[in-house]
Amino acid sequence: MSWEPTRGIPFALAAQALTTHAATGGRLTLGIGPSHAPVVESRYGLTWQPPVRHTREILDVLNPVLRGEDVEFRGQVVTAAGGVAAPGVAPPSLLLAANGPRMLALAGELADGALTMWTTPRFLAEAVVPAVxxxxxxxxxxxxxxxxxxxxxxxxxxxxxxxxxxxxxAATLPTFSALLERQGSTGPADTLIAGDEAAAEQAVRHFADAGATELIIFPVGLPEDQVRTVTLFADLAKKHRG
Incomplete structure (x- = not known):
């Protein structure tokens, strides 16, 4: 997700989120993040803003608007005035994509938690969870x-x-490359869960013990391996819910 300060993005995002939240019976989790400079500038043709400051200003607008409040906000990069009418719709849970220490702290301060990617259980326990x-x-x-x-x-x-x-x-993007370096990973494969069903289940337990409350699994590999992966994690999800 990338943002342009004068185009009403927080209001449009809030309207979409509240509508979806209502339509799904209150089951939406809204995840946002500042994206990456090469994506924002090359793909969307927008101006890259300092991510922590920009994200804080977005959240300063988005949080009250999701609660049904009107805002009058003029920051360094975001300007917003008004609100979104969605009577009777509670705000959805809001997660912030975060890997670095300042963004992780922002996720704990102004969001309902953090969404992180390519981390190891040790780094999760030692850096991510404490910061948030x-x-x-x-x-x-x-x-x-x-x-x-x-x-x-x-x-x-x-x-x-x-x-x-x-x-x-993707691993060359500054945010991800910095994360991999901080946790001592040589590349994305160092964070891959790979092996048979027992090994994968044990790896999941390591993440839970490190403080993860939820996992989002991206199956990779040969088609038959992806089928095995989806089957295993579907079964684990059923056991957890049971």
Missing amino acids: TTAAAGRAAPRIVVGLLASVTSDVDGARERVNTDFRQ
Whole structure:
């Protein structure tokens, strides 16, 4: 998600979120993030803004508007006046995509939690969870949602090689490359869950023990391995709900 300060993006986003939240019976989780400079500038032709300041200003508008309040806001990059009418619709849960320390703290302060990607259980426990929970002090316990690449496979080396090839370009984005460097990862494959069903289930337990409240699984690998991956995690989700 990228934003342009004078185009009413917080209002449009709030209207879409509240409409979807109502239509789905209150089951929406709204996830936002500042994207990356190469994407914002090259793909959308917009001006890249300092991400923490820009995101804070977006949240300063979006949070009250989602609660049904009118705002009058003039920041350094965001200007907004007005509100969104959605009578009887409660605000959806709001997650902020975050990897660096300042964005993680912002997720704890102004969102309902963080959505992080390509992290290891150790880094999650030592850096991500403490940053978010400390900033959320006095508020409801934050959600820590982790996006994970996973492949239930008999060819672990092949899965790792495929991930490092397929995600090589994404790993060069400054936010992701900085995260990989901070946690000592040599590439995206270092964060891949790969192995048989028992190994994958054990890896999930490591993330839960590290403080993850929810996982978003991205199946990767050969088609048959992706089927195994989806089947395993669907079964695990059913067991968890049961």
